[in-house]
Amino acid sequence: xxxxxxxxxxxxxxxxxxxxxxxxxxxxxxxxxxxxxxxxxxxxxxxxxxxxxxxxxxxxxxxxxxxxxxxxxxxxxxxxxxxxxxxxxxxxxxxxxxxxxxxxxxxxxxxxxxxxxxxxxxxxxxxxxxxxxxxxxxxxxxxxxxxxxxxxxxxxxxxxxxxxxxxxxxxxxxxxxxxxxxxxxxxxxxxxxxxxxxxxxxxxxxxxxxxxxxxxxxxxxxxxxxxxxxxxxxxxxxxxxxxxxxxxxxxxxxxxxxxxxxxxxxxxxxxxxxxxxxxxxxxxxxxxxxxxxxxxxxxxxxxxxxx
Numbered sequence: 393x394x395x396x397x398x399x400x401x402x403x404x405x406x407x408x409x410x411x412x413x414x415x416x417x418x419x420x421x422x423x424x425x426x427x428x429x430x431x432x433x434x435x436x437x438x439x440x441x442x443x444x445x446x447x448x449x450x451x452x453x454x455x456x457x458x459x460x461x462x463x464x465x466x467x468x469x470x471x472x473x474x475x476x477x478x479x480x481x482x483x484x485x486x487x488x489x490x491x492x493x494x495x496x497x498x499x500x501x502x503x504x505x506x507x508x509x510x511x512x513x514x515x516x517x518x519x520x521x522x523x524x525x526x527x528x529x530x531x532x533x534x535x536x537x538x539x540x541x542x543x544x545x546x547x548x549x550x551x552x553x554x555x556x557x558x559x560x561x562x563x564x565x566x567x568x569x570x571x572x573x574x575x576x577x578x579x580x581x582x583x584x585x586x587x588x589x590x591x592x593x594x595x596x597x598x599x600x601x602x603x604x605x606x607x608x609x610x611x612x613x614x615x616x617x618x619x620x621x622x623x624x625x626x627x628x629x630x631x632x633x634x635x636x637x638x639x640x641x642x643x644x645x646x647x648x649x650x651x652x653x654x655x656x657x658x659x660x661x662x663x664x665x666x667x668x669x670x671x672x673x674x675x676x677x678x679x680x681x682x683x684x685x686x687x688x689x690x691x692x693x694x695x696x697x698x699x
Contacts (some may be wrong), residue, residue, distance in 0.1 A: 398511040400492070404465025407453045411513050416450035416693035419464070419509035419517040419547070424682070425454075425471065426480040426499035427660050428520070429675070435475035437679060439468075441686045445518070448690030450697075453514055455505045457483060460495030464512040474499055482656055484537045502549065503541035506619060510545045515608065515696060517547050518689035520682045521555040521585040522621065524563030526658065527645065534658070539563065542619040543570035548608055548696075550689035552681040553583035553590065553623040556634075557641055557662045560590050567621060568595070573611070574621045575604060577688060583625035586677050587634040594623070601691035608696055624688045630680035632673060640669045 397403045403411070410417050420441060425434045442452035453465045456474055463470070474480055474497075481491055483498035485507050491498045500508060502519055509517050523536025536558075542549065554563045564582065567574055576582055576594035584590035598604055604622055611620060625631075644665040653661050666674045 397513065401462045401464060401508060401511050403512050404453070404463070404467070407451055407465035407512070410451040414697060416690065416697040417453050417514050417516070418445045418450045418686070418690050418693045419505055419514045420445070420452055420454040420686075421502060421505040421517070421519050422454060422456035422474050422499035423482055423501050424520060425474045426477075427482050428663070428678075431476045435471050437682070438471050438475065441518075441682060444683055444686040445690045448687050448694065450690040450693045453509070453512070455500050455508050457488070457491055457496070457498040457500065459497065460492045462488070462492065462508050462511075464508060464514070473497070482660075484656070485541060486537065501538070503537040506541045506545045506547045506549065510547050515546070515548060516550065516689055516693040518550045518685045520552060520678055520685065522549065522551045522553065522563075523659070524554040524558040524560070525566055527557070527559045529559065529562065532654075534654075535566070539566050539570065542567065542572045542621065544617055545619050546611065546617060548604065548620040548622060548692065550622045550624055550685050550692060552585050552626050552685060554585065555659065555663075556584040556586055556590070556637060557644070557659070557666075560584055560592055564592055564595065570618065571616070572618045572621055573607065574623065575607065577604075577622060577624045579625050583623050584634060585681070586626065586632040586637045586674060588625040588628065588631050589634045591634070598622075601688060601695045604692045605695035605698075622689075622692065624685050626677060626681040627684055630677050632670070632677050637666075637670075637674070640666055640674075643669055
């Protein structure tokens, strides 16, 4: 199988070789590096996650826009730049045209990473938590572009569920409306990022990476245009129980309202405030779930490639 990449997307040599040979590749986003954690922890985390993907038999493809070029698969210098340069923009799909045209740097969100991964021919993408319908969206209409992208881009996204600062029930309803399969790994309950429970039943349950890969092959065969959500609950030893984190989230939301923060700044503010309010516990949980997702996502990619 020869692999034809998109003319505007620069695919790293290692990733291009793996794709051409039909080997397992896992896409990784870059906002978690530029806007998710402080430097140099963010770069160390990025390297570690790439290492986990490799240890599980897949090739990591971290995605970002550098000097206006969408790049799939980054070298050490690029990871350092993303982690340390304060001028790296946060890019959703709507931001890609101008940032690319202006030849700027940008870190990709879930939605933009999905789109660029698809253009490069990558089927599996690992992240921490999915975006979704924000609380109070009936007033603000604040719904993450992640949900719109999942409706139209056939990439399987492995996460620890929807970020618990969001309205999980409305997010699941929106995914259903958009025809996006939602599979939960090893649990009958949909997880909520920091916690294994959310109070919402799993739309579907799978118990292995092979089951996810089999569902992906059927989606391919049916020509489904949508992506697939695979929710991999945070390991029990690392979770913050839902009841415990709920009060912290309410406090963070109240602080957000008092500040009047809106738009793309909402999620980074809330996640940062939760780290402060939990004395760093939420950051440790965040790192643990990203590690676990990288391992399971790589297993899915290997199983899918092994058909």
